[in-house]
Amino acid sequence: MDILQSKYKTVKENEVKEWFKTASVDAFPANGGVCVKYKDLQIAVFNFERFGKWYACQNLSPEKNEMVLSRGMLGDYKGTPKIACPLHKKTFSLENGENFNGELAPIAVYPVKIENGFVYLGFSE
Numbered sequence: 001m002d003i004l005q006s007k008y009k010t011v012k013e014n015e016v017k018e019w020f021k022t023a024s025v026d027a028f029p030a031n032g033g034v035c036v037k038y039k040d041l042q043i044a045v046f047n048f049e050r051f052g053k054w055y056a057c058q059n060l061s062p063e064k065n066e067m068v069l070s071r072g073m074l075g076d077y078k079g080t081p082k083i084a085c086p087l088h089k090k091t092f093s094l095e096n097g098e099n100f101n102g103e104l105a106p107i108a109v110y111p112v113k114i115e116n117g118f119v120y121l122g123f124s125e
Contacts, residue, residue, distance in 0.1 A: 004065060007041060008058040008108035009124070010097055016111055016122035025117055033070035033083070035059050036121065043110060043121060044070035044083070046094065051081050054112040055094035056121050061085045062104050069107070 022036045028047045036043045042059035059067045064087045072083040081094040090101050097106035111122035 010108045011110050011122055011124045013111040015124040018123045019120040022119045035070040042067050056110040056112045058108045063088050
């Protein structure tokens, strides 16, 4: 596993120790992504209006080692929300990070909550 990739670890909602306040919901485009910096991590945050939900994952493309997933294309695979990397079009579940193409390891995903008009990301460390 690449050193950059090893910094990212999926966090489940019941594992959250810190909710990080990112920005107002107005700072995030509908059906698009924004990169948020948390410590030494870059996190892609998505307002996926078609699903009526918010998602967050690592911004690092595991194949190309580039910080680009926030610029990827949102869609779904058999009803599961997904992000497609803008560089190589590999797709990942925004719910659990699974690589739908099968040849790459999953990406890290993070819980998101909206409170008083602000977007918060959940971290376990």
